[in-house]
Each structure stands twice: as structure tokens, then as C-alpha cells.
Amino acid sequence: MLWRVVRFFLFQLAGGGLGFALAPKAYALHGALGGLVLSSLAWVSIDLWRSHRLLAWLRDAPAGSPIRIGGLWGRLAQRIERSFRQRDQALQDSEARLQEFLAAIQASPNGIVLLNAASRIEWCNQMAASHFGLDPRRDQDQLLGNLVRDPAFVRYVEAGDYTHDVVIPSPTSSSSRPVRLSVQLFRYGQGRRLMMSRDITALEQADAMRRDFVANVSHEIRTPLTVLSGFVETLQSLPLEAPDRERYLDLMAQQARRMQNLVNDLLTLSRLEGSPPPPLDTWVDTRTLLAHCVEEAGSLSGLLSSEPHAISCDVAGPGLLAGAEAELLSAMANLVHNAVRYTPGGGRVEIAWRHLPDGQGEFSVSDSGPGIAPEHLPRITERFYRVDRSRSRETGGTGLGLAIVKHVAQRHGAQLLIDSVLGRGSRFAIRFPATRVREKVSAD
Ligand code: ADP
DSSP: OHHHHHHHHHHHHHHHHHHHHHSOGGGHHHHHHHHHHHHHHHHHHHHHHHHHHHHHHHHHOSSSSOOOOOHHHHHHHHHHHHHHHHHHHHHHHHHHHHHHHHHHHHTOSSEEEEEOTTSBEEEEOHHHHHHHTOOTTTTTTOBHHHHOOOHHHHHHHHHOOOSSOEEEEOTTOOSSSOOEEEEEEEEETTTEEEEEEEEOHHHHHHHHHHHHHHHHHHHHHHHHHHHHHHHHHHHHHSOOOHHHHHHHHHHHHHHHHHHHHHHHHHHHHHHHHHSOOOOSSOEEEHHHHHHHHHHHHHHHHHHHOSSOOEEEEEESSOEEEESOHHHHHHHHHHHHHHHHHHSOTTOEEEEEEEEOTTSOEEEEEEEOSOOOOGGGGGGTTSTTOOSSHHHHHHTTOOSOHHHHHHHHHHHTTOEEEEEEETTTEEEEEEEEOGGGEEEOOSOO
């Protein structure tokens, strides 16, 4: 500042001196005065011109092009420029932080909607958009109540108690694809609210399945148990003849077997759920598997009917199958048992193994039994789903056989294929992926 004052006086002095030197001697003082005035005017004009440039720069492009002016105004311009740059940097930093924060909320598996104090949508992530059928751009600033109209939700919002969630059907829910949402609001800021939504459809379905499963198991066990305790009471209270006693004991053994079968199948299912994936490098000879199936079919046929079934086995070329032998045997035996159990005596049961041209391998069991109506096929592998309930019970069925087969197939990356024509027979096949199938080359 001092330097500026000195420069001002030096400038005046120079102006005065110049006026003094240039003026005729008689008017030297006037000349000095004129030079002083002119230099003051020049100083003020330069100052005005610089301030004008600074003002123009501030008005037009303060953040963009830099300005180069001298003097005090130049220094002022530099300071302003620097503070603009710092402000821009701070803005960029906070914008980047905001974008990172929003990206993190976008990545959340939950739906998030930010509401302002007037219950209007300020922002929502993609998950919330798909939960509520929103368009994040179009529906910005819309009233939430206009978009989510479920009465339970409206009551929840009005009650203002957000310590718990509310479960509502998603506005995108349909009868073919029901979607259930758990929604909860959280207060923050000045009257703002955050709405979090979670898709709990699968959770609710799993819960319903678990409840059904427990109810089914209890029912399946209770029935033979009731029969069994009835017989025990009869045996205890009535003095029965030997043949009657024998008959009652046979019936009791039958019910005990039924419970035993059920427990065995339940244990098989739970083992399948808990055990590690079947190995890819343990090879089982398909002929061994099929021989076992044929043997099982023969003995079951002898047990169930007086007229034996016509059982055939077709192994088109020796093969090897990678997987867990016990699981494979259990799945194949289940299909064979079903074919024998549901096909009346004298009927045909064909067991086969073949290699498909694309490298896959297929185990199949065909029968000439009653067949299955198409409406049952989508549900037939569900636990405890039965088409012919009485035949299933009579022949020791548990309703879990096909569920076990499907589970084993899935664990081996295989598909369970069912073809059936009512009155003509059924064909069940497990198709294994090429990675688990090998054609056996040795000549043994
Ligand atoms: P179950 O122990 O009752 O046989 P599964 O799960 O093995 O239970 O089979 C489900 C239902 O599918 C059976 O109750 C039966 O009605 C039907 N089913 C299975 N296999 C055959 C078949 N080969 N022929 C006709 N119906 C079958």
C-alpha cells in the first residue's frame, strides 16, 4: 500500500516536473500545476479503466478465463480468482462425495426413497423404483401418497409410529408374480423421512413352505401312529384268537414300516441339503447302477403283485457317470419303485441308459401304468404332493420320492424330465450334463 502511495506521488511529481519543464519560463508554475492535474487525471483514468475491466470480468466470466490487469485492481482480481478456484474445487469435491454416496445407496439391496418435509419424493434408488414401479426422474417431486396407495401403508404413514415396518403388496405385484414388500420409514433432518423397502416374497414363501412341511410331516406321522395305538389298545383289551392277533400284528408292522419309510426319506432329504456337492471326479459304472435298479424292481414287483411285471433293461453302450453313488442309486431306485408301484401287475417297466449325441447321458424309466394327468405335472415333484393318494399309501409311498429325485438331479447339474399320457403310461428321465458323462472305452 505504501509503495502505491509512493508511486502515486512519484507519478504526480513526474507530471508536475514535465509540465514545469515544457512550459515557457514565465508560465513554469502554471505548467507544473497543469502537469500535476493531467497526471492525476491519467492516474484516475487508468484506475477507472482497470476497475471497469474487473467489473466486466466479474460479470461475464469470473470462473473461466483468467484476467490480467496491473495495479491494485490486478491484485484484487487475483485474490477473487483464487477464491473462485477454491470455491469451485470445494464444489467439485462435495459433488464427487455426493455421487459416491448416491452410488453406494444405489448398490444397496434395499429400496431407498428420500422424502422431503412435504412427503414429496426427492430421490430414490433403482431398487425402490422397481419395488414401487417408480421412474426416478419422472416421479421426482411427486407426492408419495399418489404413488403408493395401499391402505395399510397410508395408515402406517398417518399413524407416525415408525418403530416397526409394514408389509404391503408391491404396486407391481400381479397374481402370476406376487411381490410382497416390507417398508419402514425413518425420520432425519428437518421433517425429512427416509423410506426403506425390502422384497420379502421369497422369505414369506420359504416360511409358508416350512410351515406346510411341518404340518405335512406331523400329519403323515400322526396317521399311522393313531392306527398303531388303536391296534395296541385292541390287543391289550380284547382276548383275540391267534389268527386275529397275527393279522393285527401284520397291520401294525405295516404302519411301523410306513413311519420308518417316512423317517428314512426325511433323513435322505436333510442329508442332501446338508452335504457337499457331489464330486466331479468319482466315476460310477452305469451298468452297476442299472443292475441294482433291475434287482430292486424285481423284488418289489414280487412283493406287491401276484403277477410279475415285465422288467427290461437297455444299456446302450457302457458308460461312466461322475457323482455320488449313493445319491444316484437312491434317485434311480425311487423312479424304478414308482414305476413298479403304480403299474398294475403284468405291466411293462423299462429301465434304460443311453448316451445322447451332444454328450449328455440319460437314465430313464418307462412304464405302462396309469399315467399322470397334465395338470399334476408342474407340482408332482413337490414334497408330499400325490396324485393317487391311496395307491401311494398302499404301496408304502411317502410322497417324498420325486422330491428326492429332483434334488439329486439338481445337485448333479441334471434335469428331471417327465413325459406322461393318462391311461398309457409314464416316462421319467434324469438327463446328466456331458461334463459328468463318459463312454467307457475298456472292454470289460
Ligand atoms: P409317492 O411316495 O407317493 O410315490 P412320489 O414323490 O414318488 O411320492 O410321487 C408323487 C406322486 O406322483 C405319486 O403319489 C403318484 O401319484 C405320482 N407318480 C409318481 N410316479 C408315477 C408313475 N410312474 N406312474 C403314475 N404316477 C406316478
